Structures are given as C-alpha cells and as structure tokens.
Amino acid sequence: MRIVEDAGYMVRGFRAGAAAAGIKKRGGLDLAIIFSEREAVGAGVFTTNKVKAAPVLVSQENVRNGRVRVIVANSGNANACTGREGLANSKRTAELVAQELGIDPTEVLVASTGVIGAQLDISLISRSLKSLVQGLSPEGIPRALEAIMTTDSFPKMAQFEGRAGGMPYRIVGIAKGAGMIMPQMATMLCFILTDIQVGAGELKKALSSGVEKTFNRITVDGDTSTNDTVLVMANGMAGNGRMDFQDYEAFSKGLTEVMGKLAAMIVKDGEGATKVIEVRIRGAASSADAIAAARTVANSTLVKTAFYGQDPNWGRIMAALGRSGIKMKEEDVDIWVDDVKIVDSGVGTGFDREKDAAERMKQKEFSVTIELKQGEHEDRVTTCDLTHDYVTINAEYRT
C-alpha cells in the first residue's frame, strides 16, 4: 500500500470533465463535473465559518442521506454572501446538472470558489452543460482539477492503492489550495474518489478522522473560508464486499494519507510562502492545550515573519505560548529547530546554537519542536512563513 505518483489518476466507474463557461473573467476552464456511473456513497466536511456560501448549504443538505452521483464545481465566483438569490442559483445548478445526467437533484454536490459577494450568472452554466456532460471521460480528472484551480501554482493530486476483501481498490484525491493571487479566493476544495465498497457511516467516520489529522492541521493565515469543502464519493465497483475491521483501518489510513499529501501541497503553495514549517507540541497537559499551543505559534505573525527572516527568534515563540491560554511554566519549556536545541528550561542555549538553528532555517522545510513538560499530549500544525509576497498578493485590488 503506497501513494502512487505516476498512475493515471483514474478510478473505475468515475468520469470527469471541464469547460470554459466564462465565469472566470480572465478565461480558461472554470466548470468541472465528476460523475459516478453508478450510485455512490458520499460524505463531506464543510467550513465551520458561520458565514457559509450557498453551495456549502446545498451540499450539506444533499450529502446527508449518504447517496450521491456527481460533484459540480466552478471557479471564478464563490457564490458566498449572495443571499437568497445565491442559494437559488446553487440549487438551480444542481437541478440543471441532474436534468442533463438523468439523475435526482438531491444526488448532486455543489462547490464554488472565487469572488465573494457577486451573483453567479446561471446562464453561463446552463449553456455549457450539454457539451461538458457529453465530454465526460475516465481520463478527465486532471482537467476537472484544472477548472477549480484559481491561483494555485501547481496541481494538487494524490493517489493510493490498496486491497480490501482481496480486491484491489484505488483512492484518488484532487485539491485546490489557498493561493490567493486574486483576493477572496482562499477557499480550500478537495474531492476524493474511490471504488471501494464502504458504508455511509464508515465513510463519514474515515473522512472526519482524516480531515482532523490533515486539513485541520495546516494553516496559512488563520482565516477560514466561507466555502471550504472536502467531498468523497465511493462507488463500490471494487466489489470487495462488506469490509472487515482490518480493511476499514487500511482504507481509513489510505484516505488520510491522500489528504495528508494534498494538505502538505496546500501549505507549500500558501500565499507567498517560501518555507513549510511543522510546529510540534509535546508534553501538553491536555489534547486541547496541545492543539491550542500549536495553532497559536503557527499563526503568530511575529513567528511567521521570523521564519521568513530565517531567525531562530525563540522569544516570539515563548510569547506566543504565553498568550495561548495553555497550562505552562516558562522554566519548563524546551525548544528545538530540527535537532538543534535553542531553549533549555526556558532560557536560551546561546549564540552558537542559534547560529546552527539559523542554518537549519535556510532549508525550505524544517520543524520547530516545543516540549512543555506538563503532561503526555502531543499535536502538530504545519504552517508557512509570512512574506512580502503574501502582502503583495493580498493587498492587490480585486480585478
């Protein structure tokens, strides 16, 4: 069982495609469909933001009964903060797709990414649908991915192959990250397809636990999009029969691996990022403390600019820990950059160690490990540095 790098990103029984519908002002593919030839089991995880885009509301509703057939996604318009008209447009999108495919509108999942606050021109979608549906093919997944990318600087795909009940199956995931050259497009979208046979409850459980370990452990700037969506469809064509516990565990692990790969690519492609840093917390008094400490350090603008400056500025890390609300004692804290200990029992280990740490920080990827000595809980968050390009990208007027 392994992540397959060079496979064709195809999964039995799924067809996909994309069209240039004219939703993106600068042109290019902007409408994607991923279709399961037979009824599939579906699950989704959505943004926790109280301001949810219309497609999030529609997909949350439609995924509830666990039976799905198709994902339709557009870029160029997030259909967020668009009121009743926006909700009607997302529902109408599902209806149009269902009609074209001869399925029920409740089997359609919808996702959007792009400008917030502008109404979606539904006629652009309706006039592109027929040829898009006719062109759906098993090789179309990379093209569908291209259509949901906004300013991602590289495509994000990952695959996994396993066996369940003696039968081979595959998991393919595609994602669009937070490369936000055009403001208001920080949405993270991820679609996962698999031919394994799995129950709706099992699928939901595997998805939720995987998201918690992967997408919920990365950060670019601590902001949460109105449109963040992770969807999975499992069509059962592997014919593995009812899964036993061991098969479920292997599948769950594979799903998490695929999402982990995609999550890592999203941070790497973070807005203006030049470095990827894993912030590891050890010895926290509780699991809540562990994640709170990791998130506070990983989101501190002072820590992130120090990463950019390749400066082992541990005073900023201590200050972030101190305001994170966790149980801690300054005099218990140890901090490492990779394998270089820069803080021992709350005080610095001196100039030579800092120099070594600064060397490590010249790498594109490194880790910061923080030992709190308050208990046995651990956690980790992957973040990126805060750079001049981040400011350039996000201060640019929307065009």
Next chain:
Amino acid sequence: MRIVEDAGYMVRGFRAGAAAAGIKKRGGLDLAIIFSEREAVGAGVFTTNKVKAAPVLVSQENVRNGRVRVIVANSGNANACTGREGLANSKRTAELVAQELGIDPTEVLVASTGVIGAQLDISLISRSLKSLVQGLSPEGIPRALEAIMTTDSFPKMAQFEGRAGGMPYRIVGIAKGAGMIMPQMATMLCFILTDIQVGAGELKKALSSGVEKTFNRITVDGDTSTNDTVLVMANGMAGNGRMDFQDYEAFSKGLTEVMGKLAAMIVKDGEGATKVIEVRIRGAASSADAIAAARTVANSTLVKTAFYGQDPNWGRIMAALGRSGIKMKEEDVDIWVDDVKIVDSGVGTGFDREKDAAERMKQKEFSVTIELKQGEHEDRVTTCDLTHDYVTINAEYRT
C-alpha cells in the same frame, strides 16, 4: 479640562532623567529614572502573557501595597526569558536605585524593553546610576521618554489639567509603542505621573478602567509582549484633600483621555503602518461578542492587507465575523466604511458604493462600522494595516 499640547510635561514634585548606560548596542540613552520627591500612591497594569519578564514580576510585587517612589526603566534588553539570573538582576536594579536615592527597594518599580533572552549586564546600570540620580530634574521627563524609545518614530506624550477640591492638578503620560524595527521589541510601556491626591484603591480602579478602554482596544498584530506595563504614580502635591465622587470621575476621565491619546499614537506608529482604522461593532448580542467581533476583524491578516490595498473587500470582513464565534446571522449584517454603506443585510450594495468606499480608504484614518442586529452591545478596536514594511521590519535578523 483638556489635553494640553504645548505644556512643559512637568508635574509638581517629580524629577526625571536619563543616561546612556551602554545597554543598547547602537548607543544612545537607554536608562531612565522618574522619581517622586515624596512618597506616592502607585498602581500598575501588566501583560496578561503567562511568560512575564523579570521586571514585570518585580513591579507587580512592589506595586501591591500601593506605595511607590520611583520608576527605573531600561531599553536595549527586555530581561525576559532570562530565568533566575534575570529575576535577580531586576531585583538588584531596584536595590541599586533605592540605595542611591535613600529609599526602600520595595518602593521601586522596574520596567525593561529590548531583546528577549539575553542577560542584563547589571554593571552597566550600577556605574551609571550616581550621575543619573544627580542629574534628575523637573524638566527631565522628555529625556526619560527618549531613553525608553526603541524604534518609535516619534515621542508619545500627553497631558491633562484638571481641578479637584478647587486645586489644579496635572496628569502627564509618556509611552513607548510597538515600533519593532529591531525584532523582539514590541513592548508597550507607559508611565503616568500626577500630583493629584488620590487613594490607592481609587487610583487602581481609575487606571484599570482606563486601560480597558484605551490600551486594551488597540492592536498591531495580535501578539502580546512579555513586558507590557502601564504604571501610574500620584504624589498628592496638588493638595486637593480627599476626593469626592465628582472629582474622582473627572480625574478618571482625564486619566483615560491621556491613555487614549497615547494608545492612538502607538497604533499610528505601529510596525510599518500607513493607516489607522477604527473597527466599530454595533448591535452585538453581548459585550463579549462585541469585543470578540471587533478583535477578530481588527487582527485578521486578510482584512489588514485589504486595508493596505485600499480595497473595501467586505467578503473578508464577513468571513472574519463568521469565524469569530459570535452570535450572528449573515443576512442581518450591515457594513460601512466611514459613511458609505457597502453591505446591506448581508449582501453587497454594488460597485458604485465600493468605489466610494475605496476613496474613503485612501485616507490615513477611517472607520469600519459593523451592525450585527443581534442586541444592544457595542465596542471598538483601533488597528493598523499590514504592509510590506511590517514584513521587512519583522523578518530582519536580530543584530
């Protein structure tokens, strides 16, 4: 009663001075003393960070009984994350100053700002103290301020004159803000002197309520320093006798005004800032919701870069509100930039209004008002934009 702009920044019975002790590597004044000729009533408010610098611990202890005589402050070294040796050095500083002035060490308040994690060379202080104490003068307050400034681009002073029990009194405040050209110097220090006669309990109450309305309502980057300190000394030389309620109210208001002026100067001088923005929340369901909403919007890096870009990017404001944890309904939210309504009941008011709002955002100061329609609670936080210079300043390696 008014803020006096052109007075001499003197208060009866207080003498101040500064020395170039050699603590700042690049030279210049770095050691300040502000001395009350007679015993004064003191109060302090300190950082909420669990990682507290040694001088914070010493001052918290010494201010407890409400009797103080002198503030000694240094720049160039924060004496934070310095362990037992650091604490001993702060205590020793208080002892040396007390000895030189012939007072008790418990009457000394200590404050430091500068590099975190380096030990303070106490010999630099001891050898400068005698001539510094001899040179103390009523006109020395601006010089003391100069000695605590690190990378502030302008001095921050404010005065207030009032009457209590028929007698005139004065409040003078000086502050050092978060201009962090040299990393790790984000500390906010503020010292306030007054000749009013006031009880220790009254002084503490007036100070705490004033800090809550002023320094606790500004943000530069959401990070909290290990050294933040606000100290006030009242020597009673105005001879106003015991204060009645009306006099207390007027004094409390004056104190808040002085701190409000200083707080506004600190945001204006925020790291790399080009704009000052007041984020106003109205109609929140609770006071906790009002401040949470204001802080989340005011600290969002996406919102702050949009301010820099002069972009009325209200989708980012909605997204920040949506993740702030407050009670809200998207369809109830109205948003204004100054007097221009850009969001009405959760949806945008169109391109022309956004154009008008973008014009308002070209100013150096403007407001963003958010009406939630969930209740009667209001709050406001003053913030600055997130700029290229912020990144440059904070990514620079410590030298």
